[in-house]
Amino acid sequence: MALRFYNTLTQQTEPFTPLLDNTVRMYTCGPTVYHYVHIGNLRTFTFQDILRRWLRARGYQLNHVMNITDVEDKIIRNAAAEHKSIEEYTEVYTKAFYEDMDTLRLERPERLVKATEHIADMVAAIQKLGERGFTYVSEGSVYYRIANFPGYGKLSHNDFSGIRAGARVDVDEYDKADARDFVLWKARKDGEPGWETPLGTGRPGWHIECSVMAMKYLGETLDIHTGGVDLTFPHHENEIAQSEAITGKPFVRFWLHAEHLSIEAQKMSKSLGNFYTLRDLLGMGYAPESVRYLLASVPYRKKLNFTFEGLKAAATSIERLRNFKLRLDTDKLAAGKNEKLVERTRAAIKAFDEALDDDLNTAASLAAAFEYARDANTATDAGEFLSGNTAGALHFLERFDSVFDVLKPSARVSGLSDAEVDAMIAERNAAKKARDFVRADRIRADLAAQGIVLEDTKEGVRWKRQ
Ligand code: AMP
Ligand code: ZN
Numbered sequence: 001m002a003l004r005f006y007n008t009l010t011q012q013t014e015p016f017t018p019l020l021d022n023t024v025r026m027y028t029c030g031p032t033v034y035h036y037v038h039i040g041n042l043r044t045f046t047f048q049d050i051l052r053r054w055l056r057a058r059g060y061q062l063n064h065v066m067n068i069t070d071v072e073d074k075i076i077r078n079a080a081a082e083h084k085s086i087e088e089y090t091e092v093y094t095k096a097f098y099e100d101m102d103t104l105r106l107e108r109p110e111r112l113v114k115a116t117e118h119i120a121d122m123v124a125a126i127q128k129l130g131e132r133g134f135t136y137v138s139e140g141s142v143y144y145r146i147a148n149f150p151g152y153g154k155l156s157h158n159d160f161s162g163i164r165a166g167a168r169v170d171v172d173e174y175d176k177a178d179a180r181d182f183v184l185w186k187a188r189k190d191g192e193p194g195w196e197t198p199l200g201t202g203r204p205g206w207h208i209e210c211s212v213m214a215m216k217y218l219g220e221t222l223d224i225h226t227g228g229v230d231l232t233f234p235h236h237e238n239e240i241a242q243s244e245a246i247t248g249k250p251f252v253r254f255w256l257h258a259e260h261l262s263i264e265a266q267k268m269s270k271s272l273g274n275f276y277t278l279r280d281l282l283g284m285g286y287a288p289e290s291v292r293y294l295l296a297s298v299p300y301r302k303k304l305n306f307t308f309e310g311l312k313a314a315a316t317s318i319e320r321l322r323n324f325k326l327r328l329d330t331d332k333l334a335a336g337k338n339e340k341l342v343e344r345t346r347a348a349i350k351a352f353d354e355a356l357d358d359d360l361n362t363a364a365s366l367a368a369a370f371e372y373a374r375d376a377n378t379a380t381d382a383g384e385f386l387s388g389n390t391a392g393a394l395h396f397l398e399r400f401d402s403v404f405d406v407l408k409p410s411a412r413v414s415g416l417s418d419a420e421v422d423a424m425i426a427e428r429n430a431a432k433k434a435r436d437f438v439r440a441d442r443i444r445a446d447l448a449a450q451g452i453v454l455e456d457t458k459e460g461v462r463w464k465r466q
Contacts, residue, residue: 001358002357003017006301007253008155008256016224023060025224026223026224027065027066027210027213028045028067029066030066032069032072033068034072034089036097039276040228040261040268043258044258045106047295047300050296051224051226052107053107054356054360063110065109067115068097068115069115069206071086072206073172100279103282115213121216123185123197125212126142126199126208129245140187144184145165146179147165151244152237153237156233156236169181172206172235182205182238184204185199186203187202207234210235211239214243220249221253223253224252224255225252229258236255239251261306268306288410289408293317294310299362300362322407324373324376327380328397333386333390337386341389345392349396349399351364355367369396411451416447425447431443447463452465453465
């Protein structure tokens with residue numbers, strides 16, 4: 001069966017091909033850069049990375065846009081608390097986000113775009129909505145009149161026909177029960193940053209940003225739009241209302257939503273404070289590949305309950321495949337080719353591909369890889385795996401890793417705190433003083449294995465993380 005995805009809009013699993021040519025036009029709601037992203041956010045971004053890689057494996061090219069929300073209520077509040085401009089404040093977390101993406105081997109979308117660099121485009125879009133009769137002004141702010149958009153509710157599958165016309169909401173995030181006219185342009189309040197525009201001095205609401213940047217770079221109808229499930233309503237519902245009111249055309253063909261990562265049965269979120277960042281986990285000594293594997297291993301439409309046991313199990317799973325690859329690279333095998341194993345390899349690749357074609361069923365594709373590794377190991381032990389079978393097995397592992405990307409170890413990231421490093425250095429100094437150079441060298445090597453490099457200077461020992 002062909003490549004297919006579950007589409008939130010139609011509530012069906014549908015065969016996927018791009019609309020125009022061989023290029024998939026895809027938009028992803030990126031992070032709000034008011035903090036480091038947590039591993040819940042990263043689950044959604046990892047799903048998008050697997051999606052990208054699988055679309056490419058299936059022969060498509062990508063035009064993928066992701067926004068960075070760098071102006072928003074929480075950003076403004078936090079920046080003010082730290083007496084910083086929003087640029088200064090968001091720059092740190094934007095940079096950290098790019099670093100986290102690299103650490104987790106998340107491919108960069110073809111375009112990463114910032115909300116604050118598209119204010120004029122947003123103003124133009126709001127003006128167009130005004131010309132078409134979808135807006136009204138109240139106390140200097142511009143609102144979208146949802147009663148004028150007949151399809152309102154079609155993505156979140158809610159019947160909003162009974163809503164109170166004219167009731168409005170100024171905040172960007174709210175519940176389904178609270179469906180109301182939403183803000184497109186917020187008039188500046190005291191102490192807030194604002195842009196002087198024909199709409200008045202103010203700033204855009206969150207929803208208009210994505211409609212505008214998506215259509216600017218991808219055209220009026222996108223192939224795929226992704227995000228976490230919490231964005232379905234109101235954010236994506238509002239994106240549809242804005243975009244379709246402007247163009248009169250379908251905004252997005254396939255809406256793909258990732259389920260949440262939870263911890264102790266609660267959604268991991270910044271506002272609940274129950275979160276780990278990638279940096280937290282690396283600081284505890286876990287490898288980035290383990291985090292990536294764990295986040296990718298549960299199919300994206302299933303809830304993922306984060307546990308440290310799960311993270312350790314991910315490391316073990318990766319180790320098994322690495323050992324299998326090591327064996328393929330180094331074992332001395334008898335000459336020849338076992339046709340039964342050629343067939344077994346073909347079947348494994350087929351099972352792997354079919355699982356990912358099935359709405360990215362990562363769990364089933366991983367199962368195909370592990371069952372194959374087990375069978376190949378058994379065959380090797382029995383002397384049935386011949387040198388002519390190696391290329392096929394390596395080809396499968398390459399295909400596996402073009403999607404999961406966990407086989408190559410990352411440079412070690414230290415799990416030691418600064419105080420622990422200092423304590424080990426003090427121990428090494430004591431060993432040197434006692435002329436126990438073997439011990440001193442051992443400590444230096446142990447630190448090096450954790451990515452800590454020592455430099456002996458006249459002033460004493462300096463160290464840095466690699
Ligand atoms: P935000 O920075 O809050 O706008 O979120 C960035 C992305 O992470 C969005 O696609 C959210 O839907 C997603 N997200 C937020 N919390 C979680 C979670 N606990 N699990 C999975 N995805 C999440
Ligand atoms: Zn968005």
